[in-house]
Each structure stands twice: as C-alpha cells, then as structure tokens.
Amino acid sequence: MNTSAIKGPPGKIKIMDAFSFLMETKDFQSITTAKIAETAGVTEGLIYKYFTDKKDLLHQVLNQHFTTFQAGIEAKIAQKNSCTEKLEAIVFASLDSYAKNRVLARILLLEVRSSLSYFESGAYVMVKKYAGTILDIICQGIKTKELRPDIDPFLLQKVILGAIEHTCLKQVIFDKKIDVNAASSGIINIVFNGVKHHGCH
Amino acid sequence: MNTSAIKGPPGKIKIMDAFSFLMETKDFQSITTAKIAETAGVTEGLIYKYFTDKKDLLHQVLNQHFTTFQAGIEAKIAQKNSCTEKLEAIVFASLDSYAKNRVLARILLLEVRSSLSYFESGAYVMVKKYAGTILDIICQGIKTKELRPDIDPFLLQKVILGAIEHTCLKQVIFDKKIDVNAASSGIINIVFNGVKHHGCH
DNA sequence: ATACAAAGGTGAGTAAAACTTACTTACAAA
DNA sequence: TTTGTAAGTAAGTTTTACTCACCTTTGTAT
Structure with a gap:
C-alpha cells in the first residue's frame, strides 16, 4: 500500500x-x-x-487506509437496491478489505482500541461514519418491511459489526488466510435467517 | 475486586x-x-x-479475573438443559460480567489483543476454554436438532462472541451503563430467529 | 540453639525509546 | 536582495521499563 x-x-x-x-x-x-x-x-x-506523537501517526495512517476502504464500501452498496443486498455487500466488502489489507485490519482490530486518544481522532470519525451507514440501511430495511420491525437497529448493527470483526480476528492475529466467501455468506445466513431449527414453511 | x-x-x-x-x-x-x-x-x-514484565502482570491479572468469570458461567449453564437455554445463559452471564467488572472487560476487550505475548499466556488458555464451551454447546444443539444443521458451528461461535463483545464495547470504552437484559435478549432474538421479515408460521 | 538455605523484599542504577529544541536549508513572494 | 515560512536536521533530555547486587526474614534439619 x-x-x-x-x-x-x-x-x-x-x-x-x-x-x-x-x-x-x-x-x-x-x-x-x-x-x-x-x-x-x-x-x-x-x-x-x-x-503530535507516535499514536497520532498510527491514527493518521489508519485514517488513510480507512478512507479508501470506506470509498470502496460506498461504491459497492450504491449498486444494490434492497436493504438485505446492501448489508450483504457491506459484510462481504468489509471481510474482503480485512483479508486484503492486513495493516488496516491489524490497526483497526488490534491496535487502536487500547488508548482513549483514538476515540478523539479523525480515524474514529471515519469509523463512526461507516457504522452509521450500516445503521441507516437497517432502519431503512425496517421501514420497507424487509427486516422484522421488533428488532433494535442499534443492536443489529452491533451484532453485524461484532460478527465481521470476530470472524477474522484469529486470522488477522495469526496471519492466516480468510475465506471471505464462506464467512460472508455464513454470517448473512445466520443473522438473516436465525439459527433455530423449526418446521417453518 | x-x-x-x-x-x-x-x-x-x-x-x-x-x-x-x-x-x-x-x-x-x-x-x-x-x-x-x-x-x-x-x-x-x-x-x-x-x-517477567509489565505485560505478564496484565495477563496474570486478567487470568485471575477471568477465572471467577468462567466459574460463574459454568455454574449457570449447568442448571440449564436445552442448548438454546445454555447459550442464552452464556450471553447473559458474559454481558453481566462485563457490566459488573469493568477491569475484566477493559483488559479483555481493549488491552490484551495488541500484543502477541497474550496469545501465549495462561489467560488466553482460559479464554479459549470459554470459547470452547460455547462451541460444544452449539455442536450439541445441532445434534439434538435444536439448531439448524446447515450452520457452521465455528462461525456461529464467532458471531455470538463478536455480538457479545461489540455490544458492550462502547459502554466499556466510555464507562457507560450496560442494559444487560435488553442487550442479552436482543442478541438472542436476532441470532436465534434471524432478522428477515417473512410471513412464516 | 544454631546454621543455613531459600524466599521475600530493597534501592540504586542502566538502557532504550519517545519526545524537545535550537538550529539550518530551501524557496517563494514583495 | 530581502524576508518570511515551511521542510528538515542533529544533538540533546526525560521518562520508564527493566536489572542486579545486596539485605532481611522465615522455616527447617542437624
């Protein structure tokens, strides 16, 4: 990079x-x-x-990586119409970015969280914008009845973000390959359809 | 503590x-x-x-906190019979622990990940055991048909862990209260039933 | 009782790394 | 040419994790 x-x-x-x-x-x-x-x-x-200090350098480098990441995401979701397709695209694109850009992934998932200064940095503003995009799509999906009306949008946002991050955490730490397709469709399958087995339809 | x-x-x-x-x-x-x-x-x-060094101190303190955490979890799931009830209990107990013990939460969610030495520490062994417990319950649930047979147990484990962690991340960082009941039942509802809206049953 | 080993604890010192500051060079505008 | 500003340097200083040689207490075998 x-x-x-x-x-x-x-x-x-x-x-x-x-x-x-x-x-x-x-x-x-x-x-x-x-x-x-x-x-x-x-x-x-x-x-x-x-x-200003070494951490500011870290945050500015993250900001730079995240900016291209964010641009890629927005380009991809612009092509999709339905809320579910958009969320699918975000999950896939996020995993794909972490798979392809380990520096971004390592900084974001492992390094920045430990110091409060990150949460006052410009990089964090970007990350909040990304999280906000997901939230907006969820709210939209609830309105259009694509998503169940009784779910808490904030919570769903966090479940999706947590799922994305935790799914590639080990691979990022130990520098292993990420099967983006499998992980992406697996997460979507779990979150969209649920894991309970019942004789529905 | x-x-x-x-x-x-x-x-x-x-x-x-x-x-x-x-x-x-x-x-x-x-x-x-x-x-x-x-x-x-x-x-x-x-x-x-x-x-051996400052980080070893961090890891031993985490280990100590996590040991009581783990004991509490195991006591709670022992009382439950079904796989879904057990998973519910784990989600609730985990969130509750993070809510009540911010030092544990902060060390586990924010501090340890940044250095590789953690993954060679005794504390990490404990955490792996905890994650293993979840995985076992999932596999059990698939066998007993409580959970859908087509889901990847490893992925579901990561989704649950990620959901738990991300749900209380912001509150841990900014020292806000966690609504354990709402978060817990919300996560369970999403993961068990899925978020897609359809005219099923 | 006494010797003595081992564990608990001290305090001064070291090395490395983050950060500072006083200075120099390049270069564009007036 | 002068002058002002941004880019860059080099030699500190300070902080902080970590070391090491030495004391002190305690328990135990002779």
Whole structure:
C-alpha cells in the first residue's frame, strides 16, 4: 500500500509509508521512532513536525487506509437496491478489505482500541461514519418491511459489526488466510435467517 | 475486586491488587511500574520477582479475573438443559460480567489483543476454554436438532462472541451503563430467529 | 540453639525509546 | 536582495521499563 497520491509534504508521506510498511511485519509497540525515521530516510525529529506523537501517526495512517476502504464500501452498496443486498455487500466488502489489507485490519482490530486518544481522532470519525451507514440501511430495511420491525437497529448493527470483526480476528492475529466467501455468506445466513431449527414453511 | 484469598506471597498479591485498582481509572500504557509499586506499597524491583514484565502482570491479572468469570458461567449453564437455554445463559452471564467488572472487560476487550505475548499466556488458555464451551454447546444443539444443521458451528461461535463483545464495547470504552437484559435478549432474538421479515408460521 | 538455605523484599542504577529544541536549508513572494 | 515560512536536521533530555547486587526474614534439619 503506497500513498504517494495523497497530499502533504514529501517527508510526511515518507514517514506514513514507512510506518505502514513496518506495520506489515511488526506490532505498534515494537516499532520504534528511530526505525520509522531510518526506513523513511528522514530524521526522528521530523516525525514530531507532522504528528503530535507516535499514536497520532498510527491514527493518521489508519485514517488513510480507512478512507479508501470506506470509498470502496460506498461504491459497492450504491449498486444494490434492497436493504438485505446492501448489508450483504457491506459484510462481504468489509471481510474482503480485512483479508486484503492486513495493516488496516491489524490497526483497526488490534491496535487502536487500547488508548482513549483514538476515540478523539479523525480515524474514529471515519469509523463512526461507516457504522452509521450500516445503521441507516437497517432502519431503512425496517421501514420497507424487509427486516422484522421488533428488532433494535442499534443492536443489529452491533451484532453485524461484532460478527465481521470476530470472524477474522484469529486470522488477522495469526496471519492466516480468510475465506471471505464462506464467512460472508455464513454470517448473512445466520443473522438473516436465525439459527433455530423449526418446521417453518 | 480484592484477591486476598488467592495464593501467593503478600507482595505479589499487593502488586496485582494495586494494578487492578489502577486499571479502573487508567489504561495499561499510562500506568507506570513506579505508580504500581507506590500503590502496592512495595518497590519497583519486586514486580520483576513475580512477573517477567509489565505485560505478564496484565495477563496474570486478567487470568485471575477471568477465572471467577468462567466459574460463574459454568455454574449457570449447568442448571440449564436445552442448548438454546445454555447459550442464552452464556450471553447473559458474559454481558453481566462485563457490566459488573469493568477491569475484566477493559483488559479483555481493549488491552490484551495488541500484543502477541497474550496469545501465549495462561489467560488466553482460559479464554479459549470459554470459547470452547460455547462451541460444544452449539455442536450439541445441532445434534439434538435444536439448531439448524446447515450452520457452521465455528462461525456461529464467532458471531455470538463478536455480538457479545461489540455490544458492550462502547459502554466499556466510555464507562457507560450496560442494559444487560435488553442487550442479552436482543442478541438472542436476532441470532436465534434471524432478522428477515417473512410471513412464516 | 544454631546454621543455613531459600524466599521475600530493597534501592540504586542502566538502557532504550519517545519526545524537545535550537538550529539550518530551501524557496517563494514583495 | 530581502524576508518570511515551511521542510528538515542533529544533538540533546526525560521518562520508564527493566536489572542486579545486596539485605532481611522465615522455616527447617542437624
């Protein structure tokens, strides 16, 4: 993932790219500012010209990855008409993104949550927007009677988000492949149809 | 949460209690070994007599909290007969534990995931056992036809775990109350019955 | 009783890494 | 040319996790 297309002074871009590159093989804690500077080919001090601290760098890199992620999602759901199709598309696209971009997945699922500053960052604003998109579709689906009227939209949103994240958690941690198709259709099947066995229809 | 009942030299107990106490108001990163020692009334060096590093302390404290958590869960599901009742009990008990023990919740949901060493810790072994319990119940439920035979038990396990965790994530982060009853019955309703609206039965 | 090993505990010190700050260079506008 | 600003540097400082050599207490076998 290179980000040369994005705006900003060359030093800043080099730092973000270097950090992103290092995150492919190491976790946040074990990446030192010295190593980031060395990889970027700049001095350590420059990091603090563009980022308030190391965590701000993490958040800005996440923001950058998430922006392309979000754009992809919105493009895909725009093609779908029904609420169920849209939700299917979101589940699939989310899993697919985590499968294809492990840096995004690792930052989002493993790294950021541990510090409160994340929840004041621009990256978190993006993530909230993504979550909001899901909520909107659910509410829409309830209105159009595609979804049961007695379900709590907020709760369904959380179940879907939790299912997506937990489904690929282990694979992200241990760097294993994700079977996006199987996971995606499996989640949708469970959440849409339920798991109880009864002689219905 | 005091742990004086647990085995170990007084210094070790004091350190774990102090750390646990500090985790109620601060996150792992911002708790310094100096502060832990001061709160415990021991010297910094003693920490490293009983813990290989700061993270090991985190993992042992989690292990301790999780042990009581796990015991509570097992006691509750033992009273239930059907698979669905057992799963209901697990969802409720898990949410209830996170609601009542924020240190447990914060460590488990926010802190440990960021470092690989957790996945080699004893605490992770406990968590895997807990996840295994859920999986067993699901498999049982499929055998007894309580649950649909075409669902992937591993995936259902992850959906349930993800739903539980994501449902209380925001409240854990921002220290808000969790409506355990509403969340629990809501999750069960969604996962058991599905969210699609159709003229069935 | 005494020796003595082992466990519990101390405190000063070290190394590494995040962050600061005073400075220099490039470069565009007036 | 001067001047102002953004980009970048290099050499600190400080914080903090972790170490290590040393004391102190306790229990136990001779």
